[in-house]
Amino acid sequence: MTLSTQPLTRRRFISAAAAIGSTTLLVTACGGGGGATSAPSAGGWTIPTTDPTATINVLSHLGLKTDHMQDVVDAFEKAHPTIKVNFETVPFDSLASTIDARVANKDGSPDVYWADQPRISALAARGEAEDLTSAFSSYKSTFAPTAYDAGIYQDKLWALPIANSTQLLYYNKTLLKKAGLADPSASTDQRMTWEQLITDAKKAKDAGAQYGFLFGQFDRYYQLEPLAVQLGGSPGASGNGNLTPDFASDAWVKALTWYGSIFADGTAPKGLASEQTDPAFLGGRAAYMVEGPWLLPQLKTSKVDWGVAPQPVFAGGKPATPTGSWSLAMNPFSKQKEAAAIFLRWMAIDDGGGGYIKYLPSPELAASVEGKKVYFAKDVFSTPQGQDAAKIIDFETANTAVNRVSTIGYIEFETIMNQMYADVRNGADPKTSVDKSTAQLKTAWQKYQ
C-alpha cells in the first residue's frame, strides 16, 4: 500500500486535517527568499567496496511498525553492520513539504528519502535530489523500463525505483453467474473492451449487484490516464519539459465522455469515495473492479469467489495500463553519501532484486526484474487465480505500462487533472472541462516558462 495515489487512510486524513488547521495561520508568514548557496555538484563520491561506519537518516511515509519497515531496516543493518539507519516517518500528505523544508536546511538530513515517482523531475529541478547517474546508471537493465525511466530528468538519473504497480480487472464470479455472464478471459491476448465491460456490468447490476463497475481510484490521473492513451492521446502534457498542457484533444474528450457516461447511466456510483471501493468489492457488492495487485492479499482472506483478467481496452485502441510507485532519492547536501548509496543499492538491487521487496512482509510489486520473481513466489500467487494475476502483472509491467507524465510542474498538473475528472464524474461537459482545465494549467505553469 505504498502508492502515492492510494486512497487516504483515515489516519492520514485526520493528521492532514489537523495540519491544515495549524498551517492556515502561517500562510502570511512564509515568503520567498532562501539562501544563496547552490547544491554541491554531483560526483565526488562512489559506491565504496568496504562499508564506512555511519548513521544515515531515512525519511519515509511508511511506518516502522504500521508498515513493517522495521523488518527491512533490521535486515539492512544485519547485512551492513557498520551502517545504522535512523528511520523517520511523516504522514504521506506532508512528505513533499517536509522534504522541501528539510533539504533546504542544507544540514544534510535526511540522507535518503522516499520520492513519489511523478515528483522526481520537480525534486531534481528544485535542487533537492542528488545526481545518481554515474553511480547507478549501469544498473539500468536491472529494472522494468518504465520504473527506471521514472527517475530520469534531463537525461540524468535522480532516484532509484524500489516498487512498481499495475492494474487488473477483478470480477465477482457469483454476481456474474447470477446475470448469466461468462467469466472474462485471463489471457492478455483476449482483452475485454471497455464497451463490452459496461454492457455486462449493467446486466450484472440489473441482476442484483449493488455496483456494476468500480475503479479502485475514481477521479485520479494515475488510474485514468491510460484511457486517453489507449485512444492515441498524449499522457496529458507535451513540449519542452512537458510543460504544455496537451489534453484538449479528441482522444481525451472521447475518454472523458466515456468516463462521464458510466456514472450517468448508473453503472458506476457517483457518491463513492476511493477509500470505499476496496471494501465494496471485498464485501461482494460489485461485479467488476479495476484495481491494483494490493487487492490480492485481501481477496485471499475474503469470502468473495473472484477471478482476474487484464485491464480492458477501448475497441480499436491499443492496450495501456497505469504504472509507477515509489523511488528512493538522496539529499544533495548529505554528509554520508557513500553510506546512503550502499543503502539505496541494497534496497533496490542487492539480494536478488532489492532488500525492500524481499524483507517487507506484505507483498509489494517490485521495480526490478529479479525482484518480480521474489514477488511472484509469495503466498498470494499460489492459487489458480493468483497464478493468472502473476501472468497478467508480469505482462503489463513489461509491455503496456504508461508512466505518469514527467514534468517539473507535476503537482499542479495532477491537482487540476483530478479536479477535471471529478467534475466530469459529476456531470460536467467533457469538452468544456478540458478547455477550462487547460486554461487553468497554463496559468499554473506560467512560473516555469
Add this chain to the structure above:
Amino acid sequence: MTALRTTPDRPEPLRRRRAGRRLELFWGAVFLAPVLVSLVVLRIVPAVGAISASLYKAFPGGIIPATYAGLQNYRSLFGDPNFNDTIVRTIVFNLIINPLQILVALLVAVLFVQRIPLVGLWRTLLFVPVTVPVVGSCIAWGAALNPEGPVNAIISALGGKPQPFFTSPGQALACIMVIASWIGIGYWMLFLVSGLQAIPEELYDAAKIDRAGPVRTFINITIPMLRRPLLFVLVADTVANFVLFVPVQLLTGGGPQSSTTLLMFEAYRTSYAYGSRNLGAAQVVLLTAIMLFFVLLQFRLLREEGES
C-alpha cells in the same frame, strides 16, 4: 475638599509631576511591551514579509534563491480570468453569508432573551456546534450531505427529490455557507445576547409608556443600543468568513468546477500545494486588502449612523 489643592503654576510640584508622568509612561511601556512585541512579531513582520515576498519570483522549493520581479505576480494574477472569478466569488460569498449569519444570530439572540421556557437549554444547543472542532463538524456534514447519505434519505422518505449537494456546482458553495453558519450563528449569538442583556430595562419601559410596538422598539431602541457588540460581531464575522478555509479544503477541494474556490483556499493551494510561495504571498496581500476595505466600510457605516 478643594481647599488645599496645589495650584499648577508652582514650579516644584510641576517638575515632580512631570517626573511622575515619565515614570508612569515607563511602567506603561513595560507592561505594554509583551503586547507590542507580539504585535510587531506576529502581525507587522509577517505582513511586511508577505508584501515584500509578493514582489519576488522564485522557483518552487527553498534552495534556488528568489529574484526581484516588481509587480509581475500581481499582473499575472489579474491577467488570469480564473483568479478574477475567484475574487468575485469570494466577495459575493461574503456579501451573502455575513448579513445572513448576523441577521439570524440577532433574531435568535432577541428570541433567547425573552422569557421562554428552557431558554438555557436552547442557547446551549445552539452553541454546541461551536465547541465541536471544525474538522469534525466538516467530516460529519460531508457524510450527511453525501449524495447517497442520510440527508437525501430523509428527503426521499418525505417524497422529495434527492439533491446533489457538494457534487453540484450550483449547490456546493451554498452547502459551505450552511456549514459555516451552523457553527457561526451560535457563536455570534452569544455576543449579541450579552449585548442585549446590557440594555437598561428602563428604556423598554419608557418605550412601552410611549406605546411603541415591538418593531418600533426593536428599531429605535434595541438596534441603536446594540451598536457596539453589533459592530464587533460584524467585523469579526467578516474576517472569519474571508479566511474561511477548512470546509473548502476538506469537502470540495475548491470544486466542482471551481465553484467553491475562495481566495483563502486559493492562496493556500498556491503556496503549499504548488509551492509558489511568492505568488501565494501576492494572493494573501490582495485578500487582506479586500478584507480591510470591507472592515473599514463597516466601521464607517456604523459610526456615521451613531453620529447622525
